[in-house]
Amino acid sequence: MGLDDILLNKISSIVGQRGLLTGEDVTARSCDPFTHLPPRSRAIIRPNSTGEVASVMALCHGANQRIVFHGGCTGVAGGAIAGVNDIVLSLERMNRVVDIDPVGMTMLVEAGATLEAVQNAAASHGLLYPIDLGSKGSATIGGTIATNAGGNRVIRWGMTRQNVSGLEAVLADGTVVTQLNRFLKNNTGYDLKQFFIGSEGTLGVVTNAVLKLVPAPSTQNVAFASVPSFEALLELLVLARRMPQLSAFEVMWQDYYALVAEHDATRRPLAPELPFYVLVEAMGYDEEGDERRFTLFLEEAFERGLIADALPAQSGKQAADLWRVREASDILVREMGPFISFDVSVDVRRAEDFVNSVRTALHEHFALVRSIAFGHLGDSNIHIGVHIGPDTLRHAFEIEDCVYGVVSQFGGALTAEHGVGTAKRHFLSNHISAQSLATMGLIRHALDPNRRLNPEVLFPSKA
Amino acid sequence: MGLDDILLNKISSIVGQRGLLTGEDVTARSCDPFTHLPPRSRAIIRPNSTGEVASVMALCHGANQRIVFHGGCTGVAGGAIAGVNDIVLSLERMNRVVDIDPVGMTMLVEAGATLEAVQNAAASHGLLYPIDLGSKGSATIGGTIATNAGGNRVIRWGMTRQNVSGLEAVLADGTVVTQLNRFLKNNTGYDLKQFFIGSEGTLGVVTNAVLKLVPAPSTQNVAFASVPSFEALLELLVLARRMPQLSAFEVMWQDYYALVAEHDATRRPLAPELPFYVLVEAMGYDEEGDERRFTLFLEEAFERGLIADALPAQSGKQAADLWRVREASDILVREMGPFISFDVSVDVRRAEDFVNSVRTALHEHFALVRSIAFGHLGDSNIHIGVHIGPDTLRHAFEIEDCVYGVVSQFGGALTAEHGVGTAKRHFLSNHISAQSLATMGLIRHALDPNRRLNPEVLFPSKA
Numbered sequence: 001m002g003l004d005d006i007l008l009n010k011i012s013s014i015v016g017q018r019g020l021l022t023g024e025d026v027t028a029r030s031c032d033p034f035t036h037l038p039p040r041s042r043a044i045i046r047p048n049s050t051g052e053v054a055s056v057m058a059l060c061h062g063a064n065q066r067i068v069f070h071g072g073c074t075g076v077a078g079g080a081i082a083g084v085n086d087i088v089l090s091l092e093r094m095n096r097v098v099d100i101d102p103v104g105m106t107m108l109v110e111a112g113a114t115l116e117a118v119q120n121a122a123a124s125h126g127l128l129y130p131i132d133l134g135s136k137g138s139a140t141i142g143g144t145i146a147t148n149a150g151g152n153r154v155i156r157w158g159m160t161r162q163n164v165s166g167l168e169a170v171l172a173d174g175t176v177v178t179q180l181n182r183f184l185k186n187n188t189g190y191d192l193k194q195f196f197i198g199s200e201g202t203l204g205v206v207t208n209a210v211l212k213l214v215p216a217p218s219t220q221n222v223a224f225a226s227v228p229s230f231e232a233l234l235e236l237l238v239l240a241r242r243m244p245q246l247s248a249f250e251v252m253w254q255d256y257y258a259l260v261a262e263h264d265a266t267r268r269p270l271a272p273e274l275p276f277y278v279l280v281e282a283m284g285y286d287e288e289g290d291e292r293r294f295t296l297f298l299e300e301a302f303e304r305g306l307i308a309d310a311l312p313a314q315s316g317k318q319a320a321d322l323w324r325v326r327e328a329s330d331i332l333v334r335e336m337g338p339f340i341s342f343d344v345s346v347d348v349r350r351a352e353d354f355v356n357s358v359r360t361a362l363h364e365h366f367a368l369v370r371s372i373a374f375g376h377l378g379d380s381n382i383h384i385g386v387h388i389g390p391d392t393l394r395h396a397f398e399i400e401d402c403v404y405g406v407v408s409q410f411g412g413a414l415t416a417e418h419g420v421g422t423a424k425r426h427f428l429s430n431h432i433s434a435q436s437l438a439t440m441g442l443i444r445h446a447l448d449p450n451r452r453l454n455p456e457v458l459f460p461s462k463a
Numbered sequence: 464m465g466l467d468d469i470l471l472n473k474i475s476s477i478v479g480q481r482g483l484l485t486g487e488d489v490t491a492r493s494c495d496p497f498t499h500l501p502p503r504s505r506a507i508i509r510p511n512s513t514g515e516v517a518s519v520m521a522l523c524h525g526a527n528q529r530i531v532f533h534g535g536c537t538g539v540a541g542g543a544i545a546g547v548n549d550i551v552l553s554l555e556r557m558n559r560v561v562d563i564d565p566v567g568m569t570m571l572v573e574a575g576a577t578l579e580a581v582q583n584a585a586a587s588h589g590l591l592y593p594i595d596l597g598s599k600g601s602a603t604i605g606g607t608i609a610t611n612a613g614g615n616r617v618i619r620w621g622m623t624r625q626n627v628s629g630l631e632a633v634l635a636d637g638t639v640v641t642q643l644n645r646f647l648k649n650n651t652g653y654d655l656k657q658f659f660i661g662s663e664g665t666l667g668v669v670t671n672a673v674l675k676l677v678p679a680p681s682t683q684n685v686a687f688a689s690v691p692s693f694e695a696l697l698e699l700l701v702l703a704r705r706m707p708q709l710s711a712f713e714v715m716w717q718d719y720y721a722l723v724a725e726h727d728a729t730r731r732p733l734a735p736e737l738p739f740y741v742l743v744e745a746m747g748y749d750e751e752g753d754e755r756r757f758t759l760f761l762e763e764a765f766e767r768g769l770i771a772d773a774l775p776a777q778s779g780k781q782a783a784d785l786w787r788v789r790e791a792s793d794i795l796v797r798e799m800g801p802f803i804s805f806d807v808s809v810d811v812r813r814a815e816d817f818v819n820s821v822r823t824a825l826h827e828h829f830a831l832v833r834s835i836a837f838g839h840l841g842d843s844n845i846h847i848g849v850h851i852g853p854d855t856l857r858h859a860f861e862i863e864d865c866v867y868g869v870v871s872q873f874g875g876a877l878t879a880e881h882g883v884g885t886a887k888r889h890f891l892s893n894h895i896s897a898q899s900l901a902t903m904g905l906i907r908h909a910l911d912p913n914r915r916l917n918p919e920v921l922f923p924s925k926a
Contacts, residue, residue, distance in 0.1 A: 103697055103812050104843065105704075150648050159648060161657075162625060177902050179895070183808035184842040185613050185622060185879035187661055188894050189921060190903045194624075194657035198650055215704055234566055241568075241678055242748040244707040285705040286759075289752050296749075345646035349566050379647040380567065416648035431651050432642070439640050439910070440653045446909035447902070458652060 007063045011045055011087075014055045019046045019093070026088075031073055031080040033135070039082040041068070048093045050168060050176060050207040056089065057205070058174025066452045069201040071143025072114065074135035076341070077421025079147065079200055079457050086455070091142050094207060097121040105213040106165055106182045111142030111206045118211065127213040130157035134327060142206045148198030150417030152326075155378040156247040156283070157214065159417070160197065166210035167193045171203075172448040180210050195443070200419055201454040203447045217247075217283035221294035222319040224269045225301070225310035227276040230352040236278065236306040237348070237378055243297055245282035245290055249378035250326045252277040253355060256372040260328045263335050267325045269311045278307075279326050281319075326374070332385055336370060338392045340399045342384040345413035351382060358384060358406045365402050366395075381416040404430065420458045429460055470526045474508055474550075477518045482509045482556070489551075494536055494543040496598070502545040504531070511556045513631060513639060513670040519552065520668070521637030529915045532664040534606025535577065537598035539804070540884025542610065542663055542920050549918070554605050557670060560584040568676040569628055569645045574605030574669045581674065590676040593620035597790060605669045611661030613880030615789075618841040619710040619746070620677065622880070623660065629673035630656045634666075635911040643673050658906070663882055664917040666910045680710075680746035684757035685782040687732045688764070688773035690739040693815040699741065699769040700811070700841055706760060708745035708753055712841035713789050715740040716818060719835040723791045726798055730788045732774045741770075742789050744782075789837070795848055799833060801855045803862045805847040808876035814845060821847060821869045828865050829858075844879040867893065883921045892923055 012020050021044040029044070030036040047053045060067055068082040070090040082088045091112035098108040102125050109118055115129075115136035122129045133139050133151045143149075145167065149160045157163060166181030169192075179192050196203055227233045233251065240246050252260075257277045261268035270277070280297075284290040294312070301307045313319035332339070346354045355373045362369045366388040375382035386392070386399050404414065404427050414424055414431040429437055437460075444451070444459065451459075475483050484507040492507070493499040510516045523530055531545040533553040545551045554575035561571040565588045572581055578592075578599035585592045596602055596614045606612075608630065612623045620626060629644030632655075642655050659666055690696045696714065703709050715723075720740045724731035733740070743760075747753040757775075764770045776782035795802070809817045818836045825832045829851040838845035849855070849862050867877065867890050877887055877894040892900055900923075907914070907922065914922075 101810070101812070103701065104810060148650050148654070154647060158625070161654070162621070171902070175898050175902070177896070177898050179899055181876070182810065183844075183876050183879065185617060185808050185839070185844045186876040187611050187880055187882045188877045189883060189891060189899070190906065191611070191624070191657070191661050192899060192902060194654070194660075195906070197657075198654050215701075238566065238678075244747055284707055286756055289756050293749055293752050345648050347564070347567060347645065349564070376648070381646075381648045413644070413646050413649040414651045416646065417650055419650045420652060428652060433640070435638050435640050436642055436652070436655060439634070439638070439655060442909045443653065443658070443906060446905045 007059060007065060008043060010059050011056055015045055015047050015052050019048060019052070021046065031082055032078060033074055033076060037081060039088050040084045041082045041086045041088045044070070044088040044090050046090050046093045050170065053089070053170045053205065053207050054174045054176050057170050057172065060087070060452065061173045064450060064452065066455050068454055069146070069205050071112070071140035071146070072135065072138035074139045075143065075147055075419065075421060077415070077419045078423040079419060079421035079454065081422055081456070083456070089205065091140060091207070100125050100127070101182065102127065104182055107211045107213055108180065108208065109141055109211060110208055111140060111145070113141050115139045115141065115144060122213050123216060126216050128216040129163065129211055129213055131160055131163055134329070141209055141211070145197055145206050145209060146199070146201045147419040150376070150379070150381070152250065152376065153247050154376060155249055161194070163212050164193060164197060164209055165212050167196060167206050168208040169196045169204040169206050172453055177204070180208060182210050200421065200458045202444055202458050204453065215285060217285060219284045219287055219290040220316065220319055221282045221291060222313040222322050223280050223298055223310050224322045224325065225278050225280065225307040226270050226274040227278055227306065228274055228308050230276065232306045233276050233278070233377070234349065235304070236301055239301060239306065240280055240297065243282050243293060245284035245293065247283040248279065248281035249376070250279040251375060251377035252326065253373040256374040257325070259335060259372055260325055260331050263331050266321065267328060269322060269325065270309055274308055279322055332372065336372065336385060336387050339385040339387040340392060340396050342386070342403055343416050343418040344382055344407050345380045345416040346382060346407070346410050348377060348380045350410060351377060354406065354410050354412065355382065355384070357410070358403055361402050361406050362386060362399070365398065379416070400427065407431070422456050425458055425460050428458070470522060470528060471506060473522050474519055478508055478510050478515050482511060482515070484509065494545055495541055496537055496539060500544060502551050503547045504545045504549045504551045507533070507551040507553050509553050509556045513633065516552070516633045516668065516670050517637045517639050520633050520635065523550070523915065524636045527913060527915065529918050531917055532609070532668050534575070534603035534609070535598065535601035537602045538606065538610055538882065538884060540878070540882045541886040542882060542884035542917065544885055544919070546919070552668065554603060554670070563588050563590070564645065565590065567645055570674045570676055571643065571671065572604055572674060573671055574603060574608070576604050578602045578604065578607060585676050586679060589679050591679040592626065592674055592676055594623055594626055597792070604672055604674070608660055608669050608672060609662070609664045610882040613842070613844070615713065615839065616710050617839060618712055624657070626675050627656060627660060627672055628675050630659060630669050631671040632659045632667040632669050635916050640667070643671060645673050663884065663921045665907055665921050667916065678748060680748060682747045682750055682753040683779065683782055684745045684754060684775070685785050686743050686761055686773050686775040687785045687788065688741050688743065688770040689733050689737040690741055690769065691737055691771050693739065695769045696739050696741070696840070697812065698767070699764055702764060702769065703743055703760065706745050706756060708747035708756065710746040711742060711744035712839070713742040714838060714840035715789065716836040719837040720788070722798060722835055723788055723794050726794050727791070729784065730791060732785060732788065733772055737771055742785055795835070799835065799848060799850050801853070802848040802850040803855060803859050805849070805866055806879050806881040807845055807870050808843045808879040809845060809870070809873050811840060811843045813873060814840060817869065817873050817875065818845065818847070820873070821866055824865050824869050825849060825862070828861065842879070863890065870894070885919050888921055888923050891921070
């Protein structure tokens with residue numbers, strides 16, 4: 001089923017020379033930020049308009065050709081991995097910011113625009129697109145929509161789903177579905193954008209999107225605090241939520257913080273002696289009032305014994321330095337690699353118990369275990385990294401099986417924000433009901449009956 | 464295709480005597496808050512559990528029996544109207560609040576619980592379920608989910624869609640799909656709840672839901688202000704959005720406010736002389752800071768000439784009185800009835816132009832025209848009431864055709880928050896693309912191929 005010459009020539013006549021990559025232009029690329037696996041496909045198609053995407057999709061429909069979609073290829077669930085039987089359709093040339101409405105606070109943008117380009121365009125109008133990821137320089141709007149990307153500020157502004165107002169998508173047969181809604185309220189029939197958001201490219205490919213913007217905050221208050229117990233941590237979260245300005249509540253277990261602090265003296269704001277560390281951030285529009293409110297929060301937390309010690313940032317530089325403690329994947333990779341990473345949701349009230357149970361289960365299965373835990377606790381999202389020695393990657397399945405077993409026991413979610421991709425699809429049926437999976441299959445079948453779009457993504461092989 | 468005795472007996476054996484209404488128990492009820500039209504169905508089925516709903520749905524599947532779902536029957540788009548060939552399935556006995564998680568801030572509730580019961584249950588834990596409607600005493604959680612209900616505080620907390628974390632639904636064939644997710648982040652496969660929210664009962668019936676709660680605000684600042692021009696109104700909106708506490712920005716055109724003020728001296732906070740009146744509300748958790756912030760907002764608005772006069776509420780009683788100006792449907796019905804009401808979204812920047820164009824178009828078509836405009840301008844949602852004399856209702860289609868024509872010209876939305884129902888389905892194809900409508904049809908067909916669920920709702924007859 002590899003791409004044949006006839007189809008390739010037809011596609012080439014639609015997208016032109018700039019729209020077609022072959023040979024080394026394909027093999028020099030990466031589908032995956034961890035393994036740097038190149039596409040094994042014969043060609044990468046780069047249309048320059050929705051019309052070109054639709055024509056290419058219609059041709060592939062007629063030829064029963066499988067397609068894998070590429071945005072920025074920064075996803076960590078293997079959703080962009082392309083095999084010899086696939087062609088790759090990349091949105092990279094469709095990267096224009098079409099327009100911005102500063103009163104309605106929306107932006108119309110092509111799906112290939114990077115998150116960073118969108119953020120910059122919003123900022124030039126005094127606005128903010130709230131989704132923020134470490135990979136924003138490469139991650140595209142289309143990719144973040146397909147995977148319903150999260151990030152650090154979900155507690156305030158929600159996931160990508162909450163920040164998309166409308167979209168245009170092309171279906172498997174080339175049909176263009178345009179719902180470029182700009183209204184906060186619109187109940188005119190099914191909200192089709194919801195079907196495409198988070199479906200990981202299995203129902204169609206997003207070509208344009210209307211994004212919701214918010215006024216760019218003018219204040220940022222950040223503090224790094226040590227927390228004496230899990231009970232205190234939960235109370236601290238409840239207290240922090242009483243600030244409408246709250247924009248992040250990031251928790252680091254001691255194992256995570258000690259590792260970071262040990263290997264970088266510039267990322268050691270407090271002594272790593274207590275069980276939990278928290279980065280709290282509030283962003284608002286009121287210089288005087290917001291600082292007062294944040295200080296009151298810290299004072300009350302201290303008086304009630306919810307934090308043992310706290311370092312409030314005195315400058316934007318210091319705030320950025322505190323964020324570097326939380327975003328220390330460079331240290332994790334260097335000091336703990338290779339490791340298997342997890343991205344799960346659990347009942348916040350049982351988060352400590354959950355992490356302890358994961359550790360216990362790992363120690364029962366493996367002789368050497370090193371693990372660290374951190375995450376967006378305000379969103380019930382915990383990340384865990386697991387290392388069991390130099391051959392960790394060879395034992396990936398056993399490690400995953402062990403951890404996901406505990407996730408199941410706790411009624412947790414297989415993936416909070418990274419998505420299923422190709423990496424987790426074999427575990428999917430353990431984490432949702434057979435009826436839910438069958439219903440997903442019915443919808444998939446309605447829009448892509450031959451499973452040609454991202455064919456190895458999300459669904460287990462036999463679903 | 465009326466309900467036959469054999470099927471009725473089988474259903475009766477599932478739901479028992481209390482679960483089956485016939486005769487006057489059916490005809491004494493109303494499907495519609497305006498017309499008080501009774502169901503024309505032979506029976507109303509009232510299951511008491513998801514299992515009973517599933518069994519009834521499976522029986523109807525086997526008998527090819529049409530079903531119309533009833534929540535509180537408070538919707539104004541005719542979604543609950545039931546004909547002689549339908550049976551009615553009411554969720555009214557499934558009205559339990561199952562549990563509340565005060566840390567994760569979620570509530571598990573059966574779909575037949577009223578909005579008011581949910582609000583009260585949340586309040587007893589110091590929490591708030593933010594969706595609020597005038598009909599909250601009757602409107603049910605299931606109905607608000609099926610219609611993606613809006614209301615007054617969407618600008619802060621979003622539509623129903625943004626306030627539902629998980630749900631359980633029963634499909635046309637009786638399959639139970641359970642995704643009672645409680646996590647803010649969960650990308651484990653398609654987010655099936657999004658398919659059911661706002662699909663107006665055409666894909667399945669919601670039986671249970673997990674709702675998102677927020678801390679109950681402890682402060683409420685409300686002001687009623689007069690605005691000298693549309694340009695000032697837009698600037699005022701931009702300014703108000705810089706308060707993260709902003710919970711309502713309700714606009715009344717002079718025609719609306721003058722009518723209310725003329726007929727009720729207790730609803731006349733300011734002289735009705737300027738083109739626009741606004742009710743602004745902010746709700747937060749900081750007694751001192753929130754009042755200071757709200758006062759600063761009013762002062763800046765006054766200094767910049769964005770408001771001519773303002774009356775800030777000095778008490779909860781006064782705040783409620785100001786809200787009564789905005790929620791004066793009693794006066795509208797009495798003084799302007801009969802009227803046709805519209806619920807549209809338009810580009811906020813063109814809202815004045817839009818309302819003027821609607822008036823002009825109406826005056827071109829009808830000899831006598833009286834209209835009023837108001838709405839949730841911060842959400843781009845405008846409500847218009849139109850009266851053309853005592854036989855207004857007989858000319859409903861002409862009036863609708865006239866107004867929706869202007870909506871189309873302005874690229875507006877047919878319905879912002881009320882839904883399509885049976886009332887607007889004939890206009891649907893003028894407001895969304897043929898491709899969008901066909902895609903909705905594919906999904907409908909995948910889950911309800913014989914169109915037995917709410918068969919006259921949302922889709923045009925031939926779609």
